[in-house]
Amino acid sequence: xxxxxxxxxxxxxHAWMPLSSGQTAKPRLLVMGxxxxxxxxxxxxxxxxxxxNETLFLESTSIMSRNDxxxxxxxxxxxxxxxxELGDSTVDPGLLFQQCGALVxxxxxxxxxIGALRRxxxxxxxxxxxxxxxxxxxxxxxxxxxxxxxxxxxxRDIYQRLHDELAESNVHDVHLSFHLTSIYDHSIFEAFSxxxxxxxxxxxxxxxxxxxxxxxxxxxxxxxxxxxxKIYIATDSSPVDMQSYELCSDMIDVVMDISSIYARTQxxxxxxxxxxxxxxxxxxxxxxxGRAQASSNAAVLEAAANGMARDPGLAIVEDDESHATIxxxxxxxxxxxxxxxxxxxxxxxxxxxxxxxxxxxxxFGCISEALNMVLxxxxxxxxxxxxxxx
Amino acid sequence: xxxxxxxxxxxxxxxxxxxxxxNYIARDTRRLGxxxxxxxxxxxxxxxxxxxxWDCGGQEVFMENYISSQRDQIFRNVEVLxxxxxxxxxxxxxxxxxxxxxxxxxxxxxxxxxxxCLVHKxxxxxxxxxxxxxxxxxxxxxxxxTTPMAMTVFGTSIWDETLYKAWSAIxxxxxxxxxxxxSHLGVFCAEAGADEVILFERTTFLVIxxxxxxxxxxxxxxxxxxxxxxxxxxxxxxxxxxxxxxEICTPTFSAFIQGFTPNTYAMVVHSDRDIQPGxxxxxxxxxxxxxxxxxxxxxxxx
Numbered sequence: 001x002x003x004x005x006x007x008x009x010x011x012x013x014h015a016w017m018p019l020s021s022g023q024t025a026k027p028r029l030l031v032m033g034x035x036x037x038x039x040x041x042x043x044x045x046x047x048x049x050x051x052x053n054e055t056l057f058l059e060s061t062s063i064m065s066r067n068d069x070x071x072x073x074x075x076x077x078x079x080x081x082x083x084x085e086l087g088d089s090t091v092d093p094g095l096l097f098q099q100c101g102a103l104v105x106x107x108x109x110x111x112x113x114i115g116a117l118r119r120x121x122x123x124x125x126x127x128x129x130x131x132x133x134x135x136x137x138x139x140x141x142x143x144x145x146x147x148x149x150x151x152x153x154x155x156r157d158i159y160q161r162l163h164d165e166l167a168e169s170n171v172h173d174v175h176l177s178f179h180l181t182s183i184y185d186h187s188i189f190e191a192f193s194x195x196x197x198x199x200x201x202x203x204x205x206x207x208x209x210x211x212x213x214x215x216x217x218x219x220x221x222x223x224x225x226x227x228x229x230k231i232y233i234a235t236d237s238s239p240v241d242m243q244s245y246e247l248c249s250d251m252i253d254v255v256m257d258i259s260s261i262y263a264r265t266q267x268x269x270x271x272x273x274x275x276x277x278x279x280x281x282x283x284x285x286x287x288x289x290g291r292a293q294a295s296s297n298a299a300v301l302e303a304a305a306n307g308m309a310r311d312p313g314l315a316i317v318e319d320d321e322s323h324a325t326i327x328x329x330x331x332x333x334x335x336x337x338x339x340x341x342x343x344x345x346x347x348x349x350x351x352x353x354x355x356x357x358x359x360x361x362x363x364f365g366c367i368s369e370a371l372n373m374v375l376x377x378x379x380x381x382x383x384x385x386x387x388x389x390x
Numbered sequence: 391x392x393x394x395x396x397x398x399x400x401x402x403x404x405x406x407x408x409x410x411x412x413n414y415i416a417r418d419t420r421r422l423g424x425x426x427x428x429x430x431x432x433x434x435x436x437x438x439x440x441x442x443x444w445d446c447g448g449q450e451v452f453m454e455n456y457i458s459s460q461r462d463q464i465f466r467n468v469e470v471l472x473x474x475x476x477x478x479x480x481x482x483x484x485x486x487x488x489x490x491x492x493x494x495x496x497x498x499x500x501x502x503x504x505x506x507c508l509v510h511k512x513x514x515x516x517x518x519x520x521x522x523x524x525x526x527x528x529x530x531x532x533x534x535x536t537t538p539m540a541m542t543v544f545g546t547s548i549w550d551e552t553l554y555k556a557w558s559a560i561x562x563x564x565x566x567x568x569x570x571x572x573s574h575l576g577v578f579c580a581e582a583g584a585d586e587v588i589l590f591e592r593t594t595f596l597v598i599x600x601x602x603x604x605x606x607x608x609x610x611x612x613x614x615x616x617x618x619x620x621x622x623x624x625x626x627x628x629x630x631x632x633x634x635x636x637e638i639c640t641p642t643f644s645a646f647i648q649g650f651t652p653n654t655y656a657m658v659v660h661s662d663r664d665i666q667p668g669x670x671x672x673x674x675x676x677x678x679x680x681x682x683x684x685x686x687x688x689x690x691x692x
Contacts, residue, residue, distance in 0.1 A: 053549060243629040250625040255638055257618045261611045262585075262643045262659050324638040328631040 028099050029195070032123060033106030034116045035060055038141045038183070042106065045183045046192055047229050052183045097127040101199040102135045109154050109180075110142045117158065121165050128174055135175040137195045138162075144182035151180055186246050193232045205374050206234035213367050214238065217360075218353035219335075223248050224371065225344050227256070233343065248346040251334050255324045323361065327351055337364040339371050392467050393564070396492060397474030398485055399424060402510045402548065406474070407431075409548055410557050410594055413624060416548045435561065435591060465492075465499040470560060472506045477523070477545075478514050490534050497537040505541040506560050507531050513547040520545060554620075555613035558597045567688045568599060574684060575601040582673040583662055585643070588612060590655040595620045598654065604661065615657065619647065639667060646670055651682045 033039050041055035097103075105123065107116045120138065127134050140158060143151050155178055166174060179191035197203055210222050214236040221244055223232045230249045322338040333351045338344055345364060353360065395403050405419035411433045473492065479485050489507075496503050509527050512520055528543040535541060544556035562568060571589070578601070579587040585604035590597055597612040608614070619633075626633045635648040643661045648671075650656035658674060 051549065246625060247629055250622055254618055254622045254636070258615065258638055258645055259640060259643075261608050261614060262606070262645060262661075263640060322638075322640040324636070326636045327634045328626060329634050330631040332631060 028101055029199070030096070030100050030103045031106065032103065033139075033141075034108070034119060037106040037108040037111075037116065039106050041183055042139070042141070042181070042188055046188060046231070049228075055183065094130055097130040097134060100127070100131065100134055102137055102195050103127060104137045104139055104195060106139045106141050107158065108142050109140045109151075110145045113154075113158065117161055117165075121162065124162075124166065124174060124176075125169065125171060128171060132173070133175075135177065135195075135198055137191070138176065138178045139181045139188075139191060140178060141181050143180045143187070144184045155180060186242065186249060189230055189232075189249065190242070190245065192229070196231055197233065200233060202374050203234055206371065207237065209367060209370050209374070210234060210236040213347075213363065217349075217363050219347045219349045221248075222345060222347040224339070225249065225252060225346055227252060227342055227344050244348050248334065248348065251324070251326055251336055251346055252344060254326075255336055323364070325354070327354070335360060335364070337368060339368045340375075343371070343375075345371075393470045393472065393560075394464070394468050395472045395474070397508075397510075398476060398479065398488070401474045401476040401479075403474050404429075405548055406508075406510070406546070406553055406557075409553065410596070413620075413627070419548060435564075435594070461495050462499065465495040468496060468500040468503045470504050470506065470564060471496055472508060472560060474508045474510050475527075477509050477511050477527075486530075486534060489531070490536075493535055493539070497535075497539065501537070501539075503539070504563055505535070505539050506556065507541065507543045508546045508556055509543065510546050512545040512552065513549045551610065551613040551617040553613075554596060554616040555610070557594075558613060558616065561591070561594075561596050562598065565598060567684065571599045571681075571684060572601065574681065575599055578677045578681075579603050582658065582660070582670065582677070583665055584658045584660045584670075586657075586659045588615065588657040588659075589650065590616065590619070590657065592649070592653050592655055595623065595655070619655075637667060644670070646674065648674060650674070650678060651685050653685060654681070 031039050031043065038055075040058050040061050041050075041052075044050040044055060044058065045052055103123070105120050107113050107120070124136055127136075138158070140151075140155055143154075146154065159178060162176070166172075177194070179187070179194065181188045181191045200206070206224060210224065213219055213222055221238055221240075222236050223245065224234045225232050225248070230252055232245070232249075324336040326334040328334070328351070331351045333349055333354060334346065335349060336344055336346045345367065347364075349360075395407060397403050402419075404422050405414075405416075408414040408419055408422060409416060411431075471492070473489055475485060475489075493505070496505070507528075509524065515523060524543070524545045527545075531543055532541055542559065544552065544559070546552045546556050565571070575587055575589060578584075580601075580603055586600065586602045586606060588597060588600040595616050597616055600612060623633055636646070638645045641663075643659060644665075644667060645657060645659045646667075647655060647657045656674060658670060660670065
């Protein structure tokens with residue numbers, strides 16, 4: 001029933017949107033966990049820009065909800081209520097797991113997690129049997145309340161228990177990764193970045209392009225961000241340190257927020273319908289509708305509406321000419337460049353390289369062009385990207 | 391010149407002071423303990439302007455003390471009284487009673503003081519009810535003043551930009567030559583072909599003054615920008631750096647934020663695509679000496 005979109009299905013429409021053949025191709029992310037483990041909070045903070053302290057007011061999710069992320073790849077996120085039983089008749093595990101790229105399992109680290117581990121074990125056994133390519137991403141969540149030592153211990157303990165149990169049942173080659181997360185800092189964004197990168201087939205090409213930029217110019221570090229969620233899709237191969245990641249993602253906030261203030265006036269005159277008119281038709285009405293219907297949870301709806309309200313501002317920055325520069329007093333500078341509607345490049349470079357600012361604009365222009373070619377399969381790359389200038 | 395910060399215990403006085411003047415982020419204020427007795431601090435503002443902040447512990451014993459025995463000391467030479475109310479307070483009547491006694495003391499010792507009432511922790515009130523609640527509170531508070539006083543009421547929360555709006559208004563009322571600053575800024579804005587020029591205080595990023603030649607739609611933009619930049623300044627300081635200049639260029643507008651005078655930052659926004667970014671930076675540099683002069687003059691005047 002999930003695939004065919006059978007209208008006579010006894011499943012309530014708001015919970016199960018019929019999937020057309022086109023939609024099934026999208027990479028799907030499942031989010032599971034026991035009740036009160038923080039699943040809805042995570043989704044709201046990462047994808048709906050809810051501020052972390054507002055998530056206290058979220059009610060617990062009682063139905064399964066689907067979120068289509070209006071992002072460059074159109075992810076589907078499935079938020080499962082914590083008390084849902086896998087044997088439940090409304091869920092067909094086969095269909096569910098066969099189309100799933102990654103399964104995020106959220107464990108509340110501040111709580112007794114033995115029960116959660118048992119559940120996770122059951123899910124892994126079931127899902128792995130049906131689809132052995134699924135990657136399991138364990139979010140050891142709410143770690144903001146733990147000391148550093150305690151964090152490591154908890155992670156080791158969870159890893160050990162799970163590992164032992166899986167080995168005992170003779171289940172091998174499960175793709176299992178662990179992430180320590182909290183909605184109060186960037187760790188949740190970092191974790192999602194890593195999860196989503198695994199679902200992007202073009203990742204090696206994107207990384208190559210970014211490596212090319214770094215090795216041939218004065219750029220020290222570059223991230224390709226999804227603008228709406230601040231998840232990074234790709235980065236060059238130099239190690240990621242949390243500080244520069246945070247700085248880059250905060251820069252997106254600053255630029256977006258200021259743009260949403262000052263761009264609105266002029267934009268209102270130009271295209272009153274704003275953001276949606278700039279969307280490619282395939283992702284336009286359908287999925288935003290889907291998102292609205294998919295959740296009956298009032299808080300989620302409201303957050304989605306807030307997201308919409310912010311969008312006119314986004315639309316302005318989303319012209320390929322847009323760029324921003326921030327200089328710091330330690331000789332570093334940040335440079336942001338719009339790639340397309342959904343993506344921005346943010347890079348760290350030496351302040352003195354701005355003596356030749358025109359060159360930076362030009363080089364980033366080349367890279368944006370190349371990235372767009374890689375990411376748009378329907379328009380095959382016909383022209384080779386321009387040469388980078390050093 | 392004295393600025394008195396008062397209010398009931400736990401109403402959030404020290405939290406807001408720490409956010410505005412000590413670069414705390416909202417979440418870190420949970421760690422602050424209760425203020426005992428009077429915590430006196432000087433805050434240098436705009437270089438030469440010193441704000442005397444009296445953060446008075448709000449526990450009842452101390453409140454009684456202020457109002458009776460320490461009355462002379464505390465209420466003399468007050469230029470601004472900031473009185474903080476907890477919006478969720480269970481005992482409104484008692485709060486009002488203290489507020490009224492404070493007003494009486496102020497009226498007696500510093501009759502010219504300006505009063506700012508901050509109805510704090512507004513984030514606890516659902517969005518739709520805030521407007522109505524504020525109207526009621528404002529009317530109620532204004533009724534309490536027995537002698538005519540300049541009273542302004544704000545709803546505030548440390549979680550959004552309302553705090554900056556209130557404190558900008560407070561600080562704006564304390565700057566001596568604010569009219570002159572405003573007129574110069576107007577001239578600069580027009581000459582440079584800018585839509586808007588905003589002047590921020592360097593350390594707090596509170597808006598001191600602004601000039602607008604093209605009407606902007608968002609009436610809350612000043613405090614929003616304060617909040618946005620301040621947040622970014624804090625994330626910069628995490629990586630041991632300070633933010634110096636920012637330049638945003640989009641097809642519909644360009645914005646430049648940079649250090650202006652020794653005590654201020656300026657933000658210049660324009661939407662004229664014919665103005666090259668380099669030209670606007672030259673304009674800002676050209677205007678700088680004249681504003682530095684104003685700053686020096688007001689320093690010697692004080």
